[in-house]
Structures are given as structure tokens and as C-alpha cells.
Amino acid sequence: MRLVFSADRPVPSLSRIDSPAWHNLTVKECLQQLEATAEGLSTAQTAERLARLGPNKLELAPGRSNMRILWDQLSNVMLIMLLAVAAVSAAIAFSAQRFPKDAIAIVLIVGLNALLGYLQESRAQTALLALREMAQPLVTVRRDGHWERLPSEQLVPGDLIRMEAGDRVPADARLMEVAELGLREAALTGEAEAVFKKADLVMEAATPVLERQNCLFQGTEVVRGRGTAVVTATGMGTELGQIAELINSAGGETTPLQERLDGLANVLVGSALALVALVVLGGWLLGQPLLGLLEVALSMAVAIVPEGLPAVITVTLAIGTQRMVQRAALIRRLPAVEALGSVTVICTDKTGTLTLNRQVVEELRCGSQSIAVSGRGYDPHGSFTVSELAPPEGAVPGITAGARDLLLAAGVLCSDAELKKEEDGSWDVLGDPTEGALVVAASKASLDGFALRSHYKRKAEIPFSSERQLMAVWVDDTTGTLQQPLGDVSKGSSTLLITKGAPEVILGSCDRWIGNHGVAVLSDPQRQWWVEQARQLAASGLRVLAFACAPHHTSPEQSLDHQVLLGLMAQLDPARPEVAEAVARCREAGIRPVMITGDHPLTARAIGQGIGLVDANAEVVLGRELEQFNDARLQEVVSRCSVYARVPPEQKLRIVKALQANGQVVAMTGDGVNDAPALKQAHIGVAMGITGTEVSKEASDMVLLDDNFATIVNAVEEGRLVYANIRRFVKYILGSNVGELITIASAPLLGMVGVPLSPLQILWMNLVTDGVPALALALEPGEEGLMQRPPAEPGESIFARGIGSYILRIGVVFAVITIVLMVYAAGSGAPWKTMVFTTLCLAQMGHALAARSDLPLVQINPFSNPWLIWAVVLTTGLQMALLYVPFLSKFFETTPLSLQDLAICVGFSLIFFSYLEIEKLWRLWRRRAHADA
Numbered sequence: 001m002r003l004v005f006s007a008d009r010p011v012p013s014l015s016r017i018d019s020p021a022w023h024n025l026t027v028k029e030c031l032q033q034l035e036a037t038a039e040g041l042s043t044a045q046t047a048e049r050l051a052r053l054g055p056n057k058l059e060l061a062p063g064r065s066n067m068r069i070l071w072d073q074l075s076n077v078m079l080i081m082l083l084a085v086a087a088v089s090a091a092i093a094f095s096a097q098r099f100p101k102d103a104i105a106i107v108l109i110v111g112l113n114a115l116l117g118y119l120q121e122s123r124a125q126t127a128l129l130a131l132r133e134m135a136q137p138l139v140t141v142r143r144d145g146h147w148e149r150l151p152s153e154q155l156v157p158g159d160l161i162r163m164e165a166g167d168r169v170p171a172d173a174r175l176m177e178v179a180e181l182g183l184r185e186a187a188l189t190g191e192a193e194a195v196f197k198k199a200d201l202v203m204e205a206a207t208p209v210l211e212r213q214n215c216l217f218q219g220t221e222v223v224r225g226r227g228t229a230v231v232t233a234t235g236m237g238t239e240l241g242q243i244a245e246l247i248n249s250a251g252g253e254t255t256p257l258q259e260r261l262d263g264l265a266n267v268l269v270g271s272a273l274a275l276v277a278l279v280v281l282g283g284w285l286l287g288q289p290l291l292g293l294l295e296v297a298l299s300m301a302v303a304i305v306p307e308g309l310p311a312v313i314t315v316t317l318a319i320g321t322q323r324m325v326q327r328a329a330l331i332r333r334l335p336a337v338e339a340l341g342s343v344t345v346i347c348t349d350k351t352g353t354l355t356l357n358r359q360v361v362e363e364l365r366c367g368s369q370s371i372a373v374s375g376r377g378y379d380p381h382g383s384f385t386v387s388e389l390a391p392p393e394g395a396v397p398g399i400t401a402g403a404r405d406l407l408l409a410a411g412v413l414c415s416d417a418e419l420k421k422e423e424d425g426s427w428d429v430l431g432d433p434t435e436g437a438l439v440v441a442a443s444k445a446s447l448d449g450f451a452l453r454s455h456y457k458r459k460a461e462i463p464f465s466s467e468r469q470l471m472a473v474w475v476d477d478t479t480g481t482l483q484q485p486l487g488d489v490s491k492g493s494s495t496l497l498i499t500k501g502a503p504e505v506i507l508g509s510c511d512r513w514i515g516n517h518g519v520a521v522l523s524d525p526q527r528q529w530w531v532e533q534a535r536q537l538a539a540s541g542l543r544v545l546a547f548a549c550a551p552h553h554t555s556p557e558q559s560l561d562h563q564v565l566l567g568l569m570a571q572l573d574p575a576r577p578e579v580a581e582a583v584a585r586c587r588e589a590g591i592r593p594v595m596i597t598g599d600h601p602l603t604a605r606a607i608g609q610g611i612g613l614v615d616a617n618a619e620v621v622l623g624r625e626l627e628q629f630n631d632a633r634l635q636e637v638v639s640r641c642s643v644y645a646r647v648p649p650e651q652k653l654r655i656v657k658a659l660q661a662n663g664q665v666v667a668m669t670g671d672g673v674n675d676a677p678a679l680k681q682a683h684i685g686v687a688m689g690i691t692g693t694e695v696s697k698e699a700s701d702m703v704l705l706d707d708n709f710a711t712i713v714n715a716v717e718e719g720r721l722v723y724a725n726i727r728r729f730v731k732y733i734l735g736s737n738v739g740e741l742i743t744i745a746s747a748p749l750l751g752m753v754g755v756p757l758s759p760l761q762i763l764w765m766n767l768v769t770d771g772v773p774a775l776a777l778a779l780e781p782g783e784e785g786l787m788q789r790p791p792a793e794p795g796e797s798i799f800a801r802g803i804g805s806y807i808l809r810i811g812v813v814f815a816v817i818t819i820v821l822m823v824y825a826a827g828s829g830a831p832w833k834t835m836v837f838t839t840l841c842l843a844q845m846g847h848a849l850a851a852r853s854d855l856p857l858v859q860i861n862p863f864s865n866p867w868l869i870w871a872v873v874l875t876t877g878l879q880m881a882l883l884y885v886p887f888l889s890k891f892f893e894t895t896p897l898s899l900q901d902l903a904i905c906v907g908f909s910l911i912f913f914s915y916l917e918i919e920k921l922w923r924l925w926r927r928r929a930h931a932d933a
């Protein structure tokens with residue numbers, strides 16, 4: 001949304017790209033542009049602006065309404081067919097003056113199915129609500145010369161607002177006046193540290209959004225001080241609004257299961273209609289009465305629809321969710337469970353996900369010395385071992401007195417983390433582990449962090465951000481003691497600027513360095529020497545920070561150039577011990593792990609190499625290279641490259657899209673708000689439970705409770721088990737459906753009078769005698785080799801890999817056995833309809849046992865899934881009740897069978913079971929023979 005105040009005078013654009021913007025104007029200019037005064041807007045002005053620009057709220061793409069979700073369920077092609085069947089069945093019943101129990105049962109089942117689908121889908125709608133909730137505070141506004149509290153929705157551009165500690169910023173605004181105003185901008189940056197704001201700056205037009213120190217942004221929090229500001233953008237025009245828009249536009253993909261089930265419905269309905277046509281035509285040619293044929297057609301339509309399937313799938317996914325939570329993966333969207341099973345690429349952050357995020361300084365490079373630091377973890381005790389390096393060209397070996405300690409002190413002063421002793425005597429860090437490591441290193445040289453910080457007070461700062469890759473502080477050093485090692489250069493300076501950050505960034509702002517003879521000009525070869533030092537350290541997997549300072553540098557408004565390089569510190573952030581194995585499991589399972597990090601390319605490659613992700617010569621693509629690639633080139637690059645370094649969060653969305661365009665099923669991790677669009681776009685967005693922001697969690701499908709990469713792989717394994725179980729009961733349920741269908745269809749073609757199975761009996765079978773064992777099949781504990789095979793092909797049909805042919809083959813065998821029984825029973829005057837019904841139910845019990853595994857039943861532990869045994873016992877009991885309990889028998893139109901007839905049914909069921917087991921043995925034998933050959 002662009003705010004335009006009058007046709008002839010547009011205000012500066014609010015978009016990130018085409019600034020000039022508010023931060024580039026003085027307060028006076030801003031007020032003029034916004035037609036506001038220091039007394040605030042008048043009631044008339046605000047009413048007019050509110051009417052024109054709308055309320056100050058995030059207009060997220062409206063989620064589908066409840067009615068719409070429900071309608072989508074009912075418009076499923078299988079359910080429509082069932083409703084049509086119910087209508088015809090009711091009409092027949094009414095014309096014959098019968099109670100329409102079949103029709104009622106069908107409508108109830110359709111309703112139940114729609115309800116299940118509805119419940120499942122409405123859970124998926126919550127992802128955007130966090131953003132909406134973030135923007136609802138009351139706010140202190142100046143209107144008509146008075147301060148008042150108003151709901152933030154009523155704010156308009158030009159309003160003056162007053163913010164103090166604890167307030168959430170309600171809109172984007174240009175600061176007019178501040179007192180020690182500190183903001184936590186985690187909502188936009190993911191960084192928890194406070195950022196200090198200034199009012200009297202005019203910043204360059206090109207200043208990136210997050211560095212606009214004279215502006216406030218919607219959704220951020222005031223953590224210190226107070227300030228007054230004039231609102232510049234509201235609602236979707238704010239930076240937060242733009243992120244929301246980005247999330248809106250990043251389309252949520254349907255999961256593979258949803259796609260496959262849609263395909264399944266079409267196949268089933270299509271084949272049912274074709275069969276019905278064939279049977280009706282055939283029966284009519286054979287001279288069967290049309291009404292009888294219509295009843296057969298209705299039964300066939302009911303038989304083909306697997307009514308129990310949606311419920312079983314929902315329960316299976318829910319069980320998968322439970323199992324995953326036990327393994328520290330929290331699922332936020334149910335279909336994600338199954339989608340995990342088809343993941344082909346996992347894109348992951350490095351720090352904290354692949355590594356422990358417990359940084360320890362291992363080495364300093366200062367002057368021409370390499371100083372190894374010993375010690376364990378965060379324990380502040382350790383020692384320093386010096387070794388001389390060949391100095392850079394034009395420098396003498398050694399180090400200026402005090403330079404090492406100035407480097408260590410700079411690390412403490414330019415950071416916020418604190419060291420904390422736990423009750424059990426161990427040491428921990430409060431705050432960013434990268435900064436904690438600096439405090440620990442200084443302690444090892446007996447430099448007390450607390451004393452340093454209280455002596456050299458911080459006057460201003462630019463906090464660290466991933467985009468900027470540096471942090472800067474201005475500290476008070478009136479006595480000049482801190483700057484002593486700098487010699488004459490620092491004379492008369494009472495403020496010292498200290499910066500730390502990525503070596504290439506810091507080196508770029510230095511023109512001097514501290515060598516053996518105090519501060520000297522940094523010549524080009526010497527700069528190269530330092531670049532090489534950083535490369536060497538990064539190449540051994542260390543995270544490298546460079547440090548610099550500048551005396552006489554008194555304010556953030558001055559450029560950060562012309563600094564003195566103090567040296568480097570290299571930190572070890574060990575890989576999580578379980579990650580190498582998890583990466584190997586990924587490979588075995590045909591999944592490509594990809595690292596996307598903000599860290600140095602060599603560090604990234606070394607860590608990647610250490611965990612087996614890539615080899616020593618692997619290509620590492622940089623964020624700035626990605627920016628140059630067009631979509632086609634990017635697609636080509638992402639198909640082969642597995643490590644990306646110095647990547648800003650925005651680039652992640654492009655990487656996901658490129659992978660998806662290559663046909664991959666992508667899981668992507670993220671923690672900051674800027675990661676949200678990529679998380680939303682990925683098939684599985686994975687947020688960090690410990691370090692992740694709320695917005696990233698809301699945008700995700702899954703949250704890692706332990707931030708650990710290995711947890712994603714475990715979740716994939718569970719996802720695959722779920723998918724394997726779904727395939728297992730799909731073949732079980734549909735095999736039975738095909739058997740029923742052919743049996744029903746054959747009756748009129750064989751000249752039998754009447755329908756073998758009524759719609760009510762079919763619903764009973766599909767829901768109860770098939771449904772209950774299918775649920776038990778969903779509880780199968782595991783399967784050999786799940787993670788040794790490739791993922792299901794993206795877009796693979798649910799009938800792929802032998803399932804389709806199994807369903808047809810088993811359905812035909814099932815039908816042939818039942819038809820033989822039907823013909824035999826009808827010929828011998830037995831109650832053939834009830835015998836068909838009973839045989840179909842009992843045979844399915846054997847089928848359930850056989851469907852557990854591709855191995856013959858004797859080779860697997862029959863009790864490893866006790867649920868199935870209970871399910872078989874229960875459904876057999878229920879089926880008997882349907883035959884022998886009078887009112888049930890009357891309702892379901894069955895005839896109590898004699899012992900002999902029942903034995904015949906059991907016999908035919910056993911033939912089917914034996915066939916299934918023999919077929920498995922035969923296939924096993926063939927596989928072995930194949931392997932031997």
C-alpha cells in the first residue's frame with residue numbers, strides 16, 4: 001500500500017527499494033510532508049485520513065471462512081457421489097414405503113467425513129495470527145493539542161505518539177525527540193539485543209531499514225528510555241506489513257498426501273462409474289429388471305468409496321505427531337507428518353542446528369603472533385601459548401606491549417553477554433554465545449568483564465545484525481588508559497570506538513593496524529596478510545571475528561572508516577555429536593542436506609566437511625553471488641551445491657523456490673522473522689524452539705524443541721513410517737473394496753436375483769470390519785530399512801511401487817473366492833447373501849494379519865502389534881453379533897447362519913488367507929533367486 005496525501009504531492013515511498021524516505025528528512029521536513037504540527041493532528045484531519053487510508057492493522061490474506069472450508073470438504077468428488085447415491089436410495093425406499101435407512105446411514109457418514117476434514121484443515125489456518133496479534137496495543141497520541149490513549153487501530157500518518165519502556169511500537173514512525181531510547185527489534189531482525197535510537201540524525205537515503213536509527217518500526221518493543229515520534233506509515237504500509245505481505249504471497253503448497261488423495265478420489269469415482277455402466281448394460285441385455293440393477297449400481301457406488309479412509313488417515317497422522325513430539329519435533333500442521341516422509345532436501349542453518357552454539361575462543365592473532373588459548377567450555381580459567389608467525393611484508397615480528405589485552409578488552413566492551421556460575425559450579429553464558437566466548441577469553445587473561453564495563457562506560461552502540469555483520473560501541477575513556485597501547489594516535493581522545501564483526505567487513509573499515517611498533521599504516525600487502533590469516537583460521541572450521549578501534553571517534557553519525565585493526569579471535573563451535581550420523585542417515589535415505597549460513601564460506605565448508613556434508617573441495621556459493629543469478633541459473637546451482645555462506649535471510653526464499661522448481665520436496669529451517677517467508681514457502685518449514693522468534697514458529701509446519709538437525713532426520717523417519725503405514729492400510733482397504741465391487745457386479749451378470757450386499761452392509765464393512773483393523777495397522781511399530789531407501793518420488797501416485805497392482809490382484813482373488821462361495825451357497829439353498837457378507841468380513845481379518853508385512857506371518861513376531869490382534873477379535877465378535885443378536889440381524893437384514901454355513905464361510909476365508917501367505921512366500925523366493933543370480 002502506498003500512502004498518497006494529495007494528487008500533486010506524494011509522500012516518499014514506503015517501500016524498501018525505492019527510498020527516499022523519512023529517515024532521510026529532518027523532523028521539520030517530515031512534519032511538513034505529513035501536514036502535521038507539534039500539537040498533533042486535528043480531529044477532522046484524523047477522521048479524513050482514517051476514512052481514506054483505513055485502520056492501522058495488518059490485512060493479512062483473509063483465511064478461508066469456516067463455511068468455505070466445510071464446503072471444500074463436501075465438494076470432494078467421492079462425497080458428492082455418495083450423496084447422489086443417498087438421494088436415489090431414499091427415493092427408492094420412499095416409493096416402496098420403506099424406511100430409508102441406507103440413505104440416512106450414507107448421509108451420516110458423509111457428514112462425519114466432512115467434519116473430520118474440516119477439523120483437520122481449520123487447524124492449519126493459525127500461522128498468520130501471530131503477526132496480527134503483534135499489532136494491537138493502546139497508544140499515547142497527541143490530538144488537538146492533548147495527549148490521549150487510543151487503540152492503535154485509530155492511528156494515521158501524521159499522528160504524534162509517545163513511547164516509553166514496555167510499549168510495543170504501533171506503527172512506523174520518525175523520531176522527533178528521545179531520551180536513552182532503546183528498542184528490541186527482534187520482531188523484525190530476530191536479534192534480542194536492544195538497539196539505541198536517535199532523533200536528531202538525518203540518515204543517508206540508502207540506509208537499510210534495520211539501520212535507520214531515527215525511525216521506529218511497528219511490532220518492535222521499547223525496552224529503555226522514552227521518545228516522541230510522528231507516524232509515517234500504518235497498517236500494511238509498515239515494514240511489518242510488508243513482511244506480512246511477503247508471507248501472504250509466498251503460497252502454501254499442498255502436501256504430497258493431499259495431492260495423492262485427490263488423485264485417488266478421481267480414479268475411484270471414474271472406475272466406479274465405468275463399472276456401473278458396464279454392469280447395468282450387461283444386466284439389462286441379460287434381461288434383469290431395471291430396478292434391481294439400479295440397486296446393484298447403488299451398492300457398487302457405495303462399495304468403491306473407502307469411507308473409513310479419511311478417519312484412518314487422520315488418526316495415523318495424529319499418532320505420527322505423538323511419536324514425533326517424543327523425539328522433540330513438534331508438528332504444527334497435520335499433513336506435514338506425511339510430507340516429511342517425502343522430503344528430498346533439508347536446508348539447514350549452521351549455528352545452533354548443526355553445531356552446539358557453545359563458542360570457545362581457540363586462538364588470537366595479534367601483531368605477528370598466533371596465541372593459542374587453552375581451557376574447557378565456558379570455564380574462565382586457561383592459559384595462552386604464543387607462537388611467532390612470519391610477519392607481513394614491511395613489519396617486524398612481535399607485538400606491541402598491551403596490544404593483546406586491548407584486543408581482549410575490546411571483545412568484552414563490544415559485547416553484552418555475561419558469564420554466570422551455576423549452582424553446581426559449572427559456568428554458563430547469558431546472552432549470545434559468540435559474545436560469551438569473548439568474555440571467557442578475557443577472564444583467562446585476568447581481565448574482569450564486569451570491572452571493565454563499569455569503568456569504560458558505553459555511550460552509544462550499533463548492535464550486531466546478520467545483515468551488517470558487525471557491532472560497534474562507543475566507550476568512555478577519559479583517562480586514556482584503555483587506549484594506551486595505541487600510543488600517540490590516541491592522545492587527547494576521551495571516547496573510543498570499538499567494532500567487531502566478520503573479518504572482511506572490519507578489515508574494509510581499517511586503514512591502520514597495531515603491529516610491533518605501535519599503530520602503523522595498513523599497506524595493501526599487510527591487508528592481504530590479514531585476509532590470509534582469517535582464511536587460514538576459517539578453513540579449520542573456526543568462526544572468525546575481527547576487532548578494530550578508533551580514538552577520537554565520538555558518535556555513530558561519523559562513518560566507521562579509518563579504524564585501527566586490533567587483531568582476530570577465532571572461536572570453535574563444535575558440531576553436535578549426533579549430527580555426522582544424522583547426515584549419513586540422510587544420505588542413505590536419499591535426502592540431500594544443504595547448509596545455508598551467515599558465516600564465512602571456509603568455516604562453513606570446514607564444518608560441512610567435518611560432519612560429512614561435503615568434501616574438502618566442495619563448491620561454496622556466497623549470498624552476494626546468489627543475488628546475481630537469474631532464476632534459471634539459480635535452479636542449476638541449487639541442484640548441485642550444498643553449502644551457502646554469508647547468506648542473508650531474504651535469499652532463503654529464492655533458494656527454496658529454486659529447489660521446488662527442480663521438483664524437490666524441501667524442508668527449511670529458520671529462526672528470525674525474515675525467515676518466515678521461506679518457512680512458509682517450503683513444504684516443511686522448520687522453526688527453532690529455543691532460539692526461534694514467535695513469527696518464525698507461527699509460519700512453520702514443525703518446531704524443533706531442541707534446535708537440533710538430528711531431530712529433523714528423526715522426524716523424517718517417523719514421517720516415512722507414517723507413509724508406509726498409510727500405504728499398508730490403503731492397500732488393505734482398497735483391496736477389499738475392489739473385492740466387494742466385483743462380487744456385487746458379478747451377481748446380476750451370473751443371473752442371481754437381488755443384490756449380494758446392501759449399502760448398509762457395505763458401510764458396515766468399510767467402516768467397522770475394515771476400519772478397525774486398518775486403525776491397528778496404522779499402529780505398526782516400525783519397518784526394516786525405512787531409512788535405507790529413497791524418499792517417495794515427489795508427486796508419486798499413491799498406487800506406485802506395486803500398490804496398484806496389489807489392490808487389483810488381491811481384489812480379483814478375493815472376489816473369485818467369494819463368487820465361488822456365492823454360487824455354491826445360492827445353489828444349495830443356503831442364505832447366500834449373509835454368507836457372502838460374512839465371508840467378506842472374515843477374510844478381511846486374515847488380510848489384515850497378512851498386510852502387516854511383506855514377510856510371511858511366521859517370520860514376524862505376531863504379538864509385536866497387539867492392537868491388531870485385539871482389532872481382529874473385536875471385529876469378528878461384532879460380525880457375529882450382527883448375525884445372531886436379533887435386533888441387529890433385523891436392522892442389517894442378515895440371517896443367523898447354521899454352524900455348518902458359518903464353517904463354510906470360515907473355510908473360504910482361510911483359502912484367501914492362505915493365498916496371501918503363499919503369494920508372499922513365492923515373492924520372497926523370487927527375490928532371493930533374483931539376488932543370487
Ligand code: ATP
Binds near residue numbers: 464471599
Ligand atoms: P547461521 O546463519 O548458520 O546461524 P551464523 O550464526 O554464523 O550462521 P550470523 O549470526 O549472521 O550467522 O553471523 C555472520 C558473521 O557475523 C559471523 O561469521 C561473524 O563473523 C559475525 N558475527 C557473528 N556474531 C557476531 C556478534 N555478536 N558481533 C559481531 N559479529 C558477529
